[in-house]
Amino acid sequence: MESSRFKTRMSEEGLKSTRQRAEILEIFLNSAGHQNLGQIYARVAKTDPKIGYTTVYRTLKLLTRLGFAAQRKFADGETRYEPIPEGAHHDHLICLRCGKIIEFEDDHLESLQNRIARRHGFDIFHHRMELYGYCRQCARKKSSIRRKG
Amino acid sequence: MESSRFKTRMSEEGLKSTRQRAEILEIFLNSAGHQNLGQIYARVAKTDPKIGYTTVYRTLKLLTRLGFAAQRKFADGETRYEPIPEGAHHDHLICLRCGKIIEFEDDHLESLQNRIARRHGFDIFHHRMELYGYCRQCARKKSSIRRKG
DNA sequence: TTTGAAATTGAAAATCAATTTCATTTTAAG
DNA sequence: CTTAAAATGAAATTGATTTTCAATTTCAAA
Ligand SMILES: [Mn+2]
Ligand SMILES: [Mn+2]
Ligand SMILES: [Zn+2]
Ligand SMILES: [Zn+2]
Numbered sequence: 001m002e003s004s005r006f007k008t009r010m011s012e013e014g015l016k017s018t019r020q021r022a023e024i025l026e027i028f029l030n031s032a033g034h035q036n037l038g039q040i041y042a043r044v045a046k047t048d049p050k051i052g053y054t055t056v057y058r059t060l061k062l063l064t065r066l067g068f069a070a071q072r073k074f075a076d077g078e079t080r081y082e083p084i085p086e087g088a089h090h091d092h093l094i095c096l097r098c099g100k101i102i103e104f105e106d107d108h109l110e111s112l113q114n115r116i117a118r119r120h121g122f123d124i125f126h127h128r129m130e131l132y133g134y135c136r137q138c139a140r141k142k143s144s145i146r147r148k149g
Numbered sequence: 150m151e152s153s154r155f156k157t158r159m160s161e162e163g164l165k166s167t168r169q170r171a172e173i174l175e176i177f178l179n180s181a182g183h184q185n186l187g188q189i190y191a192r193v194a195k196t197d198p199k200i201g202y203t204t205v206y207r208t209l210k211l212l213t214r215l216g217f218a219a220q221r222k223f224a225d226g227e228t229r230y231e232p233i234p235e236g237a238h239h240d241h242l243i244c245l246r247c248g249k250i251i252e253f254e255d256d257h258l259e260s261l262q263n264r265i266a267r268r269h270g271f272d273i274f275h276h277r278m279e280l281y282g283y284c285r286q287c288a289r290k291k292s293s294i295r296r297k298g
Numbered sequence: 299t300t301t302g303a304a305a306t307t308g309a310a311a312a313t314c315a316a317t318t319t320c321a322t323t324t325t326a327a328g
Numbered sequence: 329c330t331t332a333a334a335a336t337g338a339a340a341t342t343g344a345t346t347t348t349c350a351a352t353t354t355c356a357a358a
Contacts, residue, residue, distance in 0.1 A: 016305055016354050037344090052308035057345075073222065075277065079344080093271050102269055109265065112258055113280055120251055121285030122242050128224065130277045131262055136270030165325050165334055186315085201337035206316080228315080 002029055002068065005086075009066050020051050024059040025068070033082030034072065034101050040081065074101075074130060091128075095135035102135070151178055151217065154235075158215050169200050173208040174217070182231030183221065183250050189230065223250075223279060240277075244284035251284070 006025055007017050027043050041056045060081050063069035072080045074094055091109070093102040109129065117124040133139075155174055156166050176192050190205045209230050212218035219233045223243055240258070242251040258278065266273040282288075 014305085018306065018353075020307070050308090054308055054310095054346090055306080058306085073226075077222075093266060093269055095271070096274065102271070104265060104269065106261070106265055109258075109261055112255070112261060116253060116255055116258065117242060117280050117282060120242055120253065121288070122244070122251070122280065122282045123288040124280050124282035125245065126281050128277065128279045128281075131266050131271065131273050132275050132277075133266060133271045133273035139270070139272040163334085167324075167335065169336070199337090203317090203337055203339095204335080207335085 006063075006066070006068060013066075015062070020048075020055050021059050021062075023048055023051065024056055025063065028060070028063065028069065028081070029083050034080045035082075036078055036080050075132060091130065093131045093133070093135075095138055096132055097134055097138035097141075100135050100138075155212075155215070155217060162215075164211070169197075169204050170208050170211075172197055172200065173205055174212065177209070177212065177218065177230070178232050183229045184231075185227055185229050224281060240279065242280045242282070242284075244287055245281055246283055246287035246290075249284050249287075 003022060003025060006021075010017055010021075024040075024044055027047060028040060031040070031043055037053075037057055037060065040060065041053050044051050044056050060069060060071075064071050064081070067086070068084060069081050070084045072082060072092075074080070074092070090103040090105050093104060094100070095102075113127055113129075114124060152171060152174060155170075159166055159170075173189075173193055176196060177189060180189070180192060186202075186206055186209065189209065190202050193200050193205050209218060209220075213220050213230070216235070217233060218230050221229045221231060221241075223229070223241070239252040239254050242253060243249070244251075262276055262278075263273060
């Protein structure tokens with residue numbers, strides 16, 4: 001379970017396990033990804049209204065540092081968080097009309113990135129790759145609007 | 150010249166040409182890319198201390214809207230601007246140690262992005278692709294440090 | 299268990315870049 | 329020219345993020 005891995009990592013770092021951290025992790029892992037702090041806090045507050053916004057903020061920051069969460073800042077400027085399964089990685093397709101966020105992994109893309117980096121003498125640690133456009137549904141609506149008007 | 154293209158675009162949009170806008174564009178185009186507002190303002194103020202920070206802010210926003218500039222927000226969170234030659238596009242390699250920013254273009258990457266998008270039914274308008282790691286010089290330093298200690 | 303140093307919490311305050319306000323000045327069409 | 333609309337610049341506001349600090353909780357050691 002993630003919660004025990006979290007406890008282990010915390011004690012490794014000399015951090016303490018608290019009811020608040022456990023609840024926040026629990027709620028975070030059982031929610032959809034790509035939520036902003038306000039949305040995460042709202043869920044937490046619904047379960048335990050005593051937990052402060054600041055604690056949610058600090059816990060998400062901690063989860064990010066320990067690799068349980070990823071902070072994302074897409075082009076709309078909002079800061080979102082999503083749970084990250086151990087060692088996993090993915091990139092994003094983002095719909096500019098309805099806001100839908102699709103995740104993808106592509107080995108060719110990863111190796112092409114490494115090739116590009118090597119060509120420039122870079123040693124790559126991580127990357128960010130986001131594709132912005134219209135999702136299938138929105139592209140369909142858009143073109144039907146064009147046909148009519 | 151870019152400045153006449155700028156005037157044309159401004160009048161097309163019902164905007165007025167001003168000394169301030171002309172000076173800011175001139176300075177912006179003749180500086181290195183990837184500068185933040187403070188840096189751009191500092192240069193502008195050196196030439197004409199009467200021009201306000203707000204005007205530089207608004208002009209960069211305008212240049213971005215009209216396609217003369219691109220606003221970039223890399224992972225360090227700073228907002229930077231760079232001049233964009235008409236219709237051009239490039240992506241970035243960013244050194245996590247010295248901050249160096251290298252630009253690259255790669256047709257395979259562009260077409261692979263389109264293939265990935267199509268696979269998910271997306272119609273892509275633009276994208277963001279940043280590779281983070283150590284540049285040649287910094288990677289070299291890092292490994293020599295490792296050898297010694 | 300008890301103890302107590304260190305860590306955590308949460309409300310409030312501070313920070314700080316981005317944006318807006320508004321009185322004044324400038325532009326450019328007629 | 330005249331004049332309405334746009335632009336300017338200093339100051340104020342906004343809003344998300346981060347820090348502060350007094351009170352509370354955790355947990356290792358006694
Ligand atoms: Mn994701
Ligand atoms: Mn660039
Ligand atoms: Zn959509
Ligand atoms: Zn470097």
